[in-house]
Amino acid sequence: MPELPEVETVVRGLRGPLLERTFLDVEVRWARSVVTGAEALRRGLPGRRVEAIDRRGKYLVFRLDDPRTLLIHLKMSGNLLVEPDHAPRDPYMHTVFQLDNGHQLRLRDPRKFGRVYLTTAPDTVLGRLGPEPLADDFSVADFLALCRGRRGVLKALLLNQEFLAGLGNIYASEACFLAGLDPRRPISGLRDEEVARLYHAIRRTLGHGIVHKGSSLDSVYRGGEFQNHFQVYGRESEACFTCGANIERVMLGGRSTCFCPRCQR
Numbered sequence: 001m002p003e004l005p006e007v008e009t010v011v012r013g014l015r016g017p018l019l020e021r022t023f024l025d026v027e028v029r030w031a032r033s034v035v036t037g038a039e040a041l042r043r044g045l046p047g048r049r050v051e052a053i054d055r056r057g058k059y060l061v062f063r064l065d066d067p068r069t070l071l072i073h074l075k076m077s078g079n080l081l082v083e084p085d086h087a088p089r090d091p092y093m094h095t096v097f098q099l100d101n102g103h104q105l106r107l108r109d110p111r112k113f114g115r116v117y118l119t120t121a122p123d124t125v126l127g128r129l130g131p132e133p134l135a136d137d138f139s140v141a142d143f144l145a146l147c148r149g150r151r152g153v154l155k156a157l158l159l160n161q162e163f164l165a166g167l168g169n170i171y172a173s174e175a176c177f178l179a180g181l182d183p184r185r186p187i188s189g190l191r192d193e194e195v196a197r198l199y200h201a202i203r204r205t206l207g208h209g210i211v212h213k214g215s216s217l218d219s220v221y222r223g224g225e226f227q228n229h230f231q232v233y234g235r236e237s238e239a240c241f242t243c244g245a246n247i248e249r250v251m252l253g254g255r256s257t258c259f260c261p262r263c264q265r
């Protein structure tokens with residue numbers, strides 16, 4: 001599942017081919033993917049120009065020359081490709097946006113969980129998200145304030161998008177390792193110094209992910225190579241690169257979590 005660094009990589013890759021382009025048409029083959037209605041998208045998008053492309057959490061945010069905003073969430077297996085009209089399509093390209101330059105923006109999504117919104121009120125979708133962990137004005141003090149009074153297990157809380165936006169299983173697991181914190185600990189039991197360590201670990205891990213253009217896993221290849229830098233994610237029973245102990249795997253909040261029992265306390 002693409003997380004903040006993967007989505008950021010997609011956003012950066014789309015700016016060149018899409019900024020200032022105008023949508024001519026939209027083809028929707030899997031209507032359920034358009035939360036705000038496939039017909040409304042088909043009617044509302046043609047003629048609109050892309051003025052900015054940003055990211056909020058794991059959402060791609062397309063600002064248009066119109067009060068409406070186009071939002072796309074890639075969910076489990078989505079990817080966005082810009083290809084010439086005549087380039088062959090595979091059966092997984094469920095939503096295809098025709099551009100004004102002989103190219104198409106193609107949402108390729110084998111598992112069909114990706115979601116598209118065209119809305120005048122993007123905050124009804126984005127407003128529930130927690131802070132952006134990489135924002136310049138997101139400080140250690142902000143993170144401390146966010147953690148205080150919260151309940152639950154550290155790793156599960158990091159996956160909660162309403163707590164903090166953008167982390168998924170990979171970067172939450174890797175951040176816990178970098179912070180030297182056992183992902184099973186209750187958040188309420190962390191000392192201030194440990195919360196500060198976690199803050200820096202989250203920002204460093206996400207930053208590394210972006211530098212490496214995200215992780216390429218499963219069949220969704222994005223050209224990233226952060227998977228070659230994983231310390232714990234997907235490394236069950238392998239030796240910790242730092243201490244040599246066997247990496248362990250537990251289930252937390254229904255998600256598989258790998259950690260080093262010696263480095264993470």
Ligand SMILES: [Zn+2]
Binds near residue numbers: 242245260261263
């Ligand atoms: Zn270790």
